[in-house]
Amino acid sequence: MTGAPFARQPHAIGSDRLRPLDEGECASLAGILVTLDPWQTLGFQADALARYLARGDDALARFVLESGGAPAGILAVRSPWLRGPYIELLAVLPGAQGSGLGRRMVEWAAGQAAATSSNLWACVSAFNARARAFYGRVGFIETATLPDLVTAGFDEVLLRRRL
Ligand SMILES: CC(C)(COP(=O)(O)OP(=O)(O)OC[C@H]1O[C@@H](n2cnc3c(N)ncnc32)[C@H](O)[C@@H]1OP(=O)(O)O)[C@@H](O)C(=O)NCCC(=O)NCCS
Numbered sequence: 313m314t315g316a317p318f319a320r321q322p323h324a325i326g327s328d329r330l331r332p333l334d335e336g337e338c339a340s341l342a343g344i345l346v347t348l349d350p351w352q353t354l355g356f357q358a359d360a361l362a363r364y365l366a367r368g369d370d371a372l373a374r375f376v377l378e379s380g381g382a383p384a385g386i387l388a389v390r391s392p393w394l395r396g397p398y399i400e401l402l403a404v405l406p407g408a409q410g411s412g413l414g415r416r417m418v419e420w421a422a423g424q425a426a427a428t429s430s431n432l433w434a435c436v437s438a439f440n441a442r443a444r445a446f447y448g449r450v451g452f453i454e455t456a457t458l459p460d461l462v463t464a465g466f467d468e469v470l471l472r473r474r475l
Pocket residue numbers: 348349350401402403404405408409410411412413414415416435436437440441442443445446447449450
């Protein structure tokens with residue numbers, strides 16, 4: 313890797329491409345995310361999620377994964393965070409799940425992070441069994457339970473991958 317980690321520019325990952333999220337697509341992507349867990353169960357509203365995706369935040373790198381030329385996923389990474397970056401949002405769109413794209417984004421983030429850090433962090437809702445299994449498969453260890461972090465009544469699980 314050359315330059316700063318998580319540079320806001322297009323990055324080739326295999327035959328796919330991660331490129332910066334465009335403000336104009338935040339509303340439509342948020343509209344999809346709120347129909348999926350964890351956001352659906354946690355009670356996210358599309359307009360609030362769209363504002364989060366679009367707002368000015370120099371420490372949050374936001375990318376869209378394009379596969380076959382079409383948007384297939386979203387990755388948002390907060391860096392710096394805690395002796396390593398934090399994957400704040402990771403989603404593969406429904407039609408594209410289960411074909412390795414989630415792993416590809418995580419491995420890319422780990423490669424970027426490894427240039428400067430020895431940790432990569434993420435969080436997952438305790439009820440999101442599928443994502444917990446996924447994060448386990450891509451090298452994360454469950455580190456702490458954080459009650460009521462996002463929505464009252466729901467636990468989040470802090471995940472750490474040593475790099
Ligand atoms: C969780 C998510 C990011 C996984 O991405 P994906 O592209 O579907 O997963 P991949 O195809 O890259 O799978 C990577 C590994 O995880 C495993 N995995 C994926 N889903 C799994 C499941 N439901 N149960 C068990 N293992 C699973 C795969 O078997 C694979 O393991 P392997 O390569 O060792 O065989 C995706 O399903 C998603 O966006 N879900 C909705 C949003 C969400 O939960 N985001 C994460 C928490 S905020």
